[in-house]
Amino acid sequence: MARGLGPSTTIPHIFHPKPVAPTTFTRHPFIMTHPSVLILGAGCFGLSTAYELLQRGYQNVTIIDRANELPAPDAASTDLNKIVRSAYRNGAYTRLAQESIRQWKTGDWDNAYHESGVLVCGGADGTAYSKAAHENDLAAGCRVELLPNVSDIKRCFPAEVALGEIADAKDESSGLARNWAYFNKDGGWVAATVGMKALLSRARTYEGRGLTILTGRRVTGLGLDQQGRAVGVKVTTNGNEEVLSADVVVLATGAWSSSLFPDEPFGLAKLMRATGHTSLTVQLTPEEYELYKNVPTLFDKETDLYTMPPTPSGLLKWGLHHKGAVSAHSVSTPRTGLSKDNTSPLDSTARIGVDGAGASCAVPKRMLKPMRDAMRKLYPDIADRDFASSRICWYADTIDEDWIIDYHPDHPRLLLATGGSGHGFKFLPVLGRVIADRLENKLDIESRELFSFTRARSGEHVERFGESFEIAEDELTSSVDLRAK
Structure with a gap:
């Protein structure tokens, strides 16, 4: 359902159910073939x-x-682009993702899917994830290539693209002890x-x-x-x-x-709760687009950075795999649009620019520096420039x-x-x-x-870094904040 800053009143307590039974699946009581x-x-x-x-x-x-x-x-879901990967610890998601990728490749999706391949890098804390994901991708029959050395990682990028510290994240002599990396040809990104x-x-x-x-x-x-x-x-x-x-x-x-x-x-x-996750874009010149258009989609557990190749319009987007922000408002999913027509960046009538042409979304100021720093470690030549657009995507986090x-x-x-x-x-x-x-x-x-409602749950956001934080209006960016310093 669409997200917005709704009324401040809460829904009355109208529910009086019995305690949840944890051991049985609920079956629908109707026998009809096609219910309404x-x-x-x-x-x-x-x-x-x-x-x-x-x-x-x-x-x-x-x-x-x-x-x-x-x-x-x-x-x-109304966004510039989203990563399409099958890199998961749980093989059930891997198999489902590969089923989905096969469907993305059909003619039903207006060429929304772009198969750039996905580079998965495991850092000091992410090696277990990357190893499990690699094993699941292999078991699913994906076209994967293990990348044991820095030189192998660099081969995934066009030679003309300047890379930052990510290319030095592994000591050649340490092998796979610190960073398990692999490339999966069966994945990429989709114009959401x-x-x-x-x-x-x-x-x-x-x-x-x-x-x-x-x-x-x-x-x-x-x-x-x-x-x-x-x-x-x-x-x-x-x-x-x-x-x-x-x-x-x-x-x-x-x-x-x-x-x-x-x-x-x-x-x-x-x-579950709603958490807000920041993404940023920079605008590439036509010449830069030609340079970066063949880079892989990246999911890096060393920096918690994810990014994709630029769109045909030259927008390159990235984000951090963070635990996210929570709203200080009683309704947990505010729109955070920012434009000349909105006196408040939490105005419920605000519109969010998702294509670089509209208004940018106000995002937490605290996210700008770590996101610039992460991009600098990957593509230093484009990290320190004005942001073309910014956005918070609100997740329904379990x-x-x-x-x-x-x-x-x-x-x-x-x-x-x-x-x-x-x-x-x-x-x-x-x-x-x-x-x-x-x-x-x-x-x-x-x-x-x-996917059971009553399943046993263990762990909390084990694949994300940092801690959740509460955001308020005075902690959100203005258009000035999005300019390079």
Whole structure:
């Protein structure tokens, strides 16, 4: 669902469920072949689910979203680009990512996918991750090459590109003890907004013959039956409240999820929260674009830097794999746009520039220096210049970074499809299949356990560095802060 600075009031405590049972999967009670389905949120989880259900012959699918236009301009999935990698500790994600990559390569996505290859570097603290990811990529049949020496890493880049300290991160004599690096040809990046528009266009072909899309609707709570179980949702449109009901309600509200449903007995808010993650871009000249267009996508555990080749318009984007920021506001996903038309960078009407032409998003000032420093270690020639654009993407972070795709134990008609944790978009072509399989109780047991609402959870953001921090308006950047010093 689109993200924005919503009302300061919280949702009333309307839930009175029984305690969660941790050992059983919830099964949908309906026997009907194609139940009516109401999907909250038109981001990558919600839209992909709707399209998959329509492909399966469902005749009554409704999507609602708080945005007035789709794809929502401020959604995390409406972005310049996203990394497409299969480098995971958990082989289930690796296999699913490779399935998704095969779909990205088809003609259904308006050439959104770019196969630059992915360079995975493990640092002193990231070697275990890189080794496990390498083994899983090999097992999945990926085209991978181990890079035991600095000279091997350098070969992944055009010879004319000046590299910084990353090329010296490994001592030639220490072998793989400090840094395990490998290159996977089966991966790269995707133009995220292009991909979302392609999926939306295909979904809209079902409007009037199975699909209804309702925009500008703000969810205010669940519609409950006499037993206190969810049978629909309460929505407000232009100040008018109504209850929309369906046989199955799919909650795909992304980073809004924990603030929309904060009640402790409901159980979602203690499993996930919204965290904001900064990305920056620099504008390359046409000559620089020709120089950098063939660099690999990079995922570096030594610096926690991730970056991709420049877009055709010459924007080169990067970020840090950080635990993220949390909002000081009662609603956990503020829009943080910044433009001449916005008196406040936390104005709920702010628009976020994602293509370099619009307004930049106000980001935490504290992130600028570490992000410049990280880029300087990779591409020193372009690190110290004005930022062309900046953005916060709000993730729906679970405790263990695994998704939640499961029926709520106390609401058997409510399917949760959320908790993307910053790594869901690459799976856009196959997410709908996974969620629809769970809706129909067809999902394989490994995936059901991985995405279970009641699964045992251990660890917290083990693949990210740093500590979460709270941001407030006076700690956000202005346009002056984005200029090179």
